[in-house]
Amino acid sequence: xxxxxxxxxxxxxPAVPRMNIVFVAPFPAETTLRFVRxxxxxxxxxxxxxxxxxxxxxxxxxxxxxxxxxxxMDVGQLAAAVKSLAARHGRPDRILGILEPLQVELAKLRExxxxxxxxxxxxxxxxxxxxxxxxxxxxxxxxxxxxxxxSFQDAGAFIDEVGFPIVLKPPAGMACQATxxxxxxxxxxxxxxxxxxxxxxxxLAEEFLVGTEHSLETTTIRGxxxxxxxxxxxxxxxxxxxxxxxxxxxxxxxxxxxxxxxEASDLARRAVAALGLGSGTTHMEWFRRADxxxxxxxxxxxxxxxxxxxxxxxxxxxxxxxxxxxxxxDEAFDxxxxxxxxxxxxxxxxxxxxxxxxxxxxxxxQKSLGDLVVEAKLPTVGASKSASYEGDxxxxxxxxxxxxxxxxxxxxxSLARVRYxxx
Numbered sequence: 009x010x011x012x013x014x015x016x017x018x019x020x021x022p023a024v025p026r027m028n029i030v031f032v033a034p035f036p037a038e039t040t041l042r043f044v045r046x047x048x049x050x051x052x053x054x055x056x057x058x059x060x061x062x063x064x065x066x067x068x069x070x071x072x073x074x075x076x077x078x079x080x081m082d083v084g085q086l087a088a089a090v091k092s093l094a095a096r097h098g099r100p101d102r103i104l105g106i107l108e109p110l111q112v113e114l115a116k117l118r119e120x121x122x123x124x125x126x127x128x129x130x131x132x133x134x135x136x137x138x139x140x141x142x143x144x145x146x147x148x149x150x151x152x153x154x155x156x157x158x159s160f161q162d163a164g165a166f167i168d169e170v171g172f173p174i175v176l177k178p179p180a181g182m183a184c185q186a187t188x189x190x191x192x193x194x195x196x197x198x199x200x201x202x203x204x205x206x207x208x209x210x211x212l213a214e215e216f217l218v219g220t221e222h223s224l225e226t227t228t229i230r231g232x233x234x235x236x237x238x239x240x241x242x243x244x245x246x247x248x249x250x251x252x253x254x255x256x257x258x259x260x261x262x263x264x265x266x267x268x269x270x271e272a273s274d275l276a277r278r279a280v281a282a283l284g285l286g287s288g289t290t291h292m293e294w295f296r297r298a299d300x301x302x303x304x305x306x307x308x309x310x311x312x313x314x315x316x317x318x319x320x321x322x323x324x325x326x327x328x329x330x331x332x333x334x335x336x337x338d339e340a341f342d343x344x345x346x347x348x349x350x351x352x353x354x355x356x357x358x359x360x361x362x363x364x365x366x367x368x369x370x371x372x373x374q375k376s377l378g379d380l381v382v383e384a385k386l387p388t389v390g391a392s393k394s395a396s397y398e399g400d401x402x403x404x405x406x407x408x409x410x411x412x413x414x415x416x417x418x419x420x421x422s423l424a425r426v427r428y429x430x431x
Contacts, residue, residue, distance in 0.1 A: 026053040028097050029337060030090055031071070032105035032114060034080035036063040043106050043311065044070055046329035050337055054097055058089045073097065083113045087120055094121070102337055108310050111135050125336070126309060130284045134309040138179050138212055140283065144304060147282035149275055151304040152217050156210040160200055166213045167196070173216040175246070176203060189216065189246060217305060219297040221245070223258075224272045225312055225320065226290045227335055227343075228280055234341040235331075236273040237320045238264055242417070248397040253359040255421040256397050260319040261410040262350040268296040279307050287339045289332050291316070314398060315353040322351035322382060322406045350410040354420040356387055357399035360428030364391050364400055368425040373403065380405040380416050387426050400426055 031047060033040045041063060048055045048070060057071035060080050075089035094100055103117050115131035133139050144151050155166045176188040176199050188199040205211040221244040227235040242257040272294045280290060291312035293305035311317050311332055321328040324345040334340045364387045387400035394400050405416045
């Protein structure tokens with residue numbers, strides 16, 4: 009770690025480096041702002057934002073200064089924004105962001121400005137699912153068989169190898185976006201007509217993994233995994249995407265001794281080593297097949313979505329947003345943290361399309377669950393229906409017993425209804 013030019017003396021302890029921290033946060037989504045607030049709360053100096061739309065309201069003063077960009081995916085615009093901030097405040101010491109589509113661009117900015125953090129090669133390995141799986145398989149880690157398809161002929165050869173069903177997706181896809189489950193030659197033809205694989209623009213084909221799906225998160229400091237946590241998905245996200253009425257559930261059990269969890273933790277540690285992460289957070293999706301064997305779906309070098317950061321914090325009675333900030337800013341970890349609770353998130357969705365008209369049975373849910381509910385975001389009347397498996401709202405619960413949380417999740421999804429303008 010290089011030495012910073014100035015320090016401030018904390019009355020409660022030793023000198024703390026005064027830093028210029030650039031946070032690329034294009035849009036003021038609440039999910040992003042929670043990480044920005046945690047970084048600000050470290051109190052390490054200037055927090056500088058690169059934004060398309062700056063935060064408003066109570067968060068309007070969150071950044072000490074901002075530079076705006078029209079296209080947050082344009083690395084040239086991002087570099088110009090960081091350069092303008094550096095001209096006003098001095099060289100950046102950290103360049104951060106949580107959005108997966110930006111991870112390679114953030115690494116390129118670090119390289120350009122000589123800033124420590126995840127490098128371009130590592131970011132590309134995590135971002136490009138084909139490169140990732142090549143690296144994982146080379147390290148002896150189990151993952152879905154895969155192939156980049158540049159033509160219809162490539163698809164036929166892959167089907168001959170693995171058979172149906174398969175999954176098609178962009179090599180840099182995320183969160184089941186533009187993901188197709190292919191059961192037959194007819195659905196394969198329709199999907200390839202839509203995706204148009206060709207040289208220079210391939211489509212990633214993967215063996216369809218069958219089994220229960222889970223996530224495994226790590227907090228890593230200088231290549232050493234300091235903390236692992238796990239959640240269960242009910243049902244698998246792809247099934248939720250394919251059925252817009254399913255209200256998805258994610259549970260963080262209090263116990264980390266469920267089937268396959270210890271083995272999945274070992275796989276995540278080995279994956280972190282194989283892909284070369286230094287300090288940060290990873291989010292790995294893994295499958296447990298009917299025969300008990302495990303396979304890695306994919307792993308990302310970013311915090312998880314789907315309220316998993318919040319659930320993990322509730323389970324450990326701590327702020328995982330701060331844990332992330334400490335890892336990427338200070339290369340430090342303040343744990344271990346005792347896992348005192350189970351927590352769950354039920355995502356609110358429903359049949360129909362168009363705009364949200366309202367919800368049903370929410371008062372009954374609140375009355376029956378009482379203090380188990382720790383946070384809720386109800387669908388916004390008038391908002392367009394979300395295409396995401398996270399739906400239009402959620403309800404979070406917490407309790408010391410995992411079975412109580414699971415029963416609360418079952419009650420929520422059996423009662424909650426979201427009404428839309430068209431059915």
